[in-house]
Amino acid sequence: MTNSDETSAGSGEAPLAGLRVVEVSSFVAAPLGGLTLAQLGAEVIRVDPVGGGPDYARWPVAPSGTSLYWTGLNKNKRSVALDLRSPEGQQAVRDMVVSSGPDGGILLTNASYPWLDYDVLRQHRPDVIALRITGTHDGGTAVDYTVNAGIGFPLTTGPEGLASPVNHVLPAWDVTCGLYAATGILAAERHRRRTGQGRAITLALSDVALAVTGHLGFLAEPEVTGRFRPRIGNHLYGSLARDFRTASGDSVLIVILTSRHFADLGRVTGLAGTLTEVERAVGGDFSTDAGRYEHREVIAALLAPWFAARGTDEVERALSQTSVLWQRYRTFAEVAADPATAANPLMHRIDQPGVGPVTVPGLPLAQPGLPPVAPAPALGQDTAELLRELAPPSRHGDHPAGGLIHPE
Numbered sequence: 001m002t003n004s005d006e007t008s009a010g011s012g013e014a015p016l017a018g019l020r021v022v023e024v025s026s027f028v029a030a031p032l033g034g035l036t037l038a039q040l041g042a043e044v045i046r047v048d049p050v051g052g053g054p055d056y057a058r059w060p061v062a063p064s065g066t067s068l069y070w071t072g073l074n075k076n077k078r079s080v081a082l083d084l085r086s087p088e089g090q091q092a093v094r095d096m097v098v099s100s101g102p103d104g105g106i107l108l109t110n111a112s113y114p115w116l117d118y119d120v121l122r123q124h125r126p127d128v129i130a131l132r133i134t135g136t137h138d139g140g141t142a143v144d145y146t147v148n149a150g151i152g153f154p155l156t157t158g159p160e161g162l163a164s165p166v167n168h169v170l171p172a173w174d175v176t177c178g179l180y181a182a183t184g185i186l187a188a189e190r191h192r193r194r195t196g197q198g199r200a201i202t203l204a205l206s207d208v209a210l211a212v213t214g215h216l217g218f219l220a221e222p223e224v225t226g227r228f229r230p231r232i233g234n235h236l237y238g239s240l241a242r243d244f245r246t247a248s249g250d251s252v253l254i255v256i257l258t259s260r261h262f263a264d265l266g267r268v269t270g271l272a273g274t275l276t277e278v279e280r281a282v283g284g285d286f287s288t289d290a291g292r293y294e295h296r297e298v299i300a301a302l303l304a305p306w307f308a309a310r311g312t313d314e315v316e317r318a319l320s321q322t323s324v325l326w327q328r329y330r331t332f333a334e335v336a337a338d339p340a341t342a343a344n345p346l347m348h349r350i351d352q353p354g355v356g357p358v359t360v361p362g363l364p365l366a367q368p369g370l371p372p373v374a375p376a377p378a379l380g381q382d383t384a385e386l387l388r389e390l391a392p393p394s395r396h397g398d399h400p401a402g403g404l405i406h407p408e
Helices: 029-039 068-073 087-098 118-122 144-151 172-195 205-215 220-225 259-269 272-282 289-294 296-308 312-319 332-337 339-343 383-390
Strands: 020-024 043-049 078-082 106-109 129-134 199-204 240-245 251-256 325-328 347-352 356-361
Touching: 020 029, 020 087, 029 043, 029 068, 029 106, 029 129, 029 172, 043 087, 078 087, 078 383, 087 118, 087 383, 106 172, 118 129, 129 172, 144 172, 144 205, 172 199, 172 205, 199 205, 240 289, 240 296, 251 259, 259 272, 259 296, 272 296, 289 296, 312 325, 332 339, 339 347
Parallel strands: 020 043, 020 106, 043 078, 106 129, 129 199
Antiparallel strands: 240 251, 251 325, 347 356
16 A cells, blocks of 8 residues: 555656646536546646535545545645635636646536636636536536436346336446546647647536447447347346355356356366256357357356355355456445455555545556645635735735635
């Protein structure tokens, strides 16, 4: 595990050193986009209303009440808290966006404030880059969970015969949208370096879901074949995978994607001959994905007793000597307590204000020059300093933050 005050492996300047991004955001997608840029070395300034936005106290929370969600998504950022209803507060945010020379002038937001519109910003800086996340392509509202409900996955997830939808715990579209946002900003910044031109970018959460669903063939399948994706529980559509219960009471997932995987599974379970006999009996071809999928229930029924008769440790020892893809199902608590998690270079130990010592991830893009993982800032801790950068203290009275940080 790497401590937050250690330098990252390798040497050299952080990939995005010098880049300044102003993030006016809440919830998951925009903050994750900003976090990704910050972990690559950009200076990311998170702007919130005084007292915090709607996500400031979102669960899960530490015993102190501090949001583990908010602190997790805002590591390595600076924090500004302003009265966003006041003209002075709005002007301060605009000034932050359009300042900072050639490496500034970048806004990431999922807010719909008219005073942060691209046309307003480019009056003050023609090469400004503004990426706005919306719910739908026409500017309507949506969140990950409503988008997922309308895209098809909840009615395809779950056991065969289930009539009700199954929501996904992971906000997959928010996560994907955040990574698209970071990519979009970097693409626009490269375009600006080549041409001197700014960009207005709109990223609709529902379009992210539509695009990914289409890329994976989920939409083409009913259009081209007339077939609809069935509910098949924990089987893998078009191949062989399923969960099995061990004698220890654990569940393990087995994934077979190649004929070699299948041959190794037959050998290690001692069922190679039986599987061959069954293959002949049903007239199938277990050397192909389609053949294994078609007869998945028969194959699973043959395999289940082998797992049920063995403890998880024995299953692990046996499968670790093969090419079979597998994993034991674990809880979040088990992952957090696993020494291998702490030993992963991705993970860092930091002292997060309001939380205490905690293990957190850095950036999965391992490379030289990444900045150390820093705790999330206290809400508004950088307000006065950043306002001093924008104008002399006399601009707002005796205090540089005068008139800007009144509660909402």
